[in-house]
Amino acid sequence: MNKHIEKLYNSAKKPSRLVIGLMSGTSLDGLDVALCKIEGQGSDTKVEVLEFTTVDYTQNYKSKIKSVFAKRQVDLQQVTLLHPWVGVLHGQMVNQCLADWGVNASEIDAIASHGQTIYHCPLRQHGLPEFGNATLQIGDADHLAVTTGITTLGDFRQKHIAAGGEGAPLAVYGDYLFFTSRQENRILLNMGGIANLTYLPKTADSSAVFSSDTGPGNTIMDAFVQQHFAPLQYDKDSAIARQGTVHSGLLSALLEHEFFTLNFPKTTGPEVFNLGYLAAAQQRSSTQELGLEDVLATLNVFSATTIANALNNAAAELGEFNVYASGGGIHNPLLMEHILNLCPRVSEVRDTSELGIHPDAKEAVLFAILANECLVGGQQAFGNIEQGIPNVTMGKISFAD
Numbered sequence: 001m002n003k004h005i006e007k008l009y010n011s012a013k014k015p016s017r018l019v020i021g022l023m024s025g026t027s028l029d030g031l032d033v034a035l036c037k038i039e040g041q042g043s044d045t046k047v048e049v050l051e052f053t054t055v056d057y058t059q060n061y062k063s064k065i066k067s068v069f070a071k072r073q074v075d076l077q078q079v080t081l082l083h084p085w086v087g088v089l090h091g092q093m094v095n096q097c098l099a100d101w102g103v104n105a106s107e108i109d110a111i112a113s114h115g116q117t118i119y120h121c122p123l124r125q126h127g128l129p130e131f132g133n134a135t136l137q138i139g140d141a142d143h144l145a146v147t148t149g150i151t152t153l154g155d156f157r158q159k160h161i162a163a164g165g166e167g168a169p170l171a172v173y174g175d176y177l178f179f180t181s182r183q184e185n186r187i188l189l190n191m192g193g194i195a196n197l198t199y200l201p202k203t204a205d206s207s208a209v210f211s212s213d214t215g216p217g218n219t220i221m222d223a224f225v226q227q228h229f230a231p232l233q234y235d236k237d238s239a240i241a242r243q244g245t246v247h248s249g250l251l252s253a254l255l256e257h258e259f260f261t262l263n264f265p266k267t268t269g270p271e272v273f274n275l276g277y278l279a280a281a282q283q284r285s286s287t288q289e290l291g292l293e294d295v296l297a298t299l300n301v302f303s304a305t306t307i308a309n310a311l312n313n314a315a316a317e318l319g320e321f322n323v324y325a326s327g328g329g330i331h332n333p334l335l336m337e338h339i340l341n342l343c344p345r346v347s348e349v350r351d352t353s354e355l356g357i358h359p360d361a362k363e364a365v366l367f368a369i370l371a372n373e374c375l376v377g378g379q380q381a382f383g384n385i386e387q388g389i390p391n392v393t394m395g396k397i398s399f400a401d
């Protein structure tokens, strides 16, 4: 037996495993690194987050990724160069984290690497009948494995698409296994660059679970701040948006997109919701001369409205439920205030730390859970394709040598 297969087999038989989950999202702020101790599999999964950190990206890294990020036309050589380059850099970041934590690479069973999405285009977005759903993540897992000496699982989204999904949201799998409660209906809300939600009924009936992107979270706000308020990267504590006034005409124009009228499940990305989208809405509403603060105030309420509408729609047929939020959007107080004002049935938005996972770490932990399922799970049928949740094992396995 190949020594790597044997080692994985032994890892899979252990009562618990150490898995490092890595997430690099659409905000391009940094690499989230979560060292997780995972016991069991399926709905018996137990996770302890031993360490968590976000390794900030350098300006050089951000500008290189931005040269190809969410763009229809790119330099194909640049994409080809970035694929291994990101894998090596993410590997070096993991090595640095391990050194900082005083953990030896040989103690780690696996890395679960999301990579960096550079383009996401479900069929309903590209509309080309010859092609299906598609998404592309770079940061090759072989390079991570060789750089760290640790078996790495990567490229999780392709299996989801191969089995009929849109390649996202994948959080639903971990949400279901880890956050389902017999005591309360839960909606898990993640507000990163793009926002998404997962509904978890207290019946724990996996066929009733659903998940969907809701539209922009921070992505257009961030891009606008980076363009007009550099070197700021985002509207820290809503300081700029609070100085502005919401423009109802621009808000209505921003809300005019077919995506918001489609039923769940659906996915999107900064390929759609970007500064070009804002410019088109400003043109339609004749608000090109609007003050920068007013535009940001309007973008803030735009994200909040689409998130709140999705929450209200998801909850329409439900009894009592509680909302648990995660992602950087929870740190934007104005966004949170608007969401509460627009959701009469939600009296408070809690965060996932109340459920044992720090909200900034949640997505990285979820990929660690997906890797654990690939290694030891797969025994419990979960999902239903009508809700965009195919019942599949995800992740490709890369060995270190």
Ligand SMILES: Nc1ncnc2c1ncn2[C@@H]1O[C@H](COP(=O)(O)OP(=O)(O)OP(=O)(O)O)[C@@H](O)[C@H]1O
Binding pocket: 024, 025, 026, 027, 028, 029, 190, 191, 192, 193, 194, 195, 218, 222, 233, 234, 235, 236, 237, 238, 326, 327, 328, 329, 331, 332, 333, 363
């Ligand atoms: N103090 C703060 N005030 C306002 N916004 C904040 C604050 N802290 C973080 N954010 C927002 O959170 C963003 C980062 O969120 P997060 O790390 O969840 O994104 P991501 O994981 O890249 O996104 P995605 O889930 O779409 O992949 C920042 O770019 C910023 O917009």
Ligand SMILES: CC(=O)N[C@H]1[C@@H]2OC[C@@H](O2)[C@@H](O)[C@@H]1O[C@H](C)C(=O)O
Binding pocket: 025, 026, 117, 120, 135, 167, 168, 169, 170, 171, 172, 192, 193, 194, 195, 196, 213, 267, 268, 269, 363
């Ligand atoms: C294609 C892609 O990278 N999508 C991300 C993005 O960021 C948030 C939202 O859009 C979500 O659908 C997804 O990530 C999370 C981790 C997911 O798959 O659940």
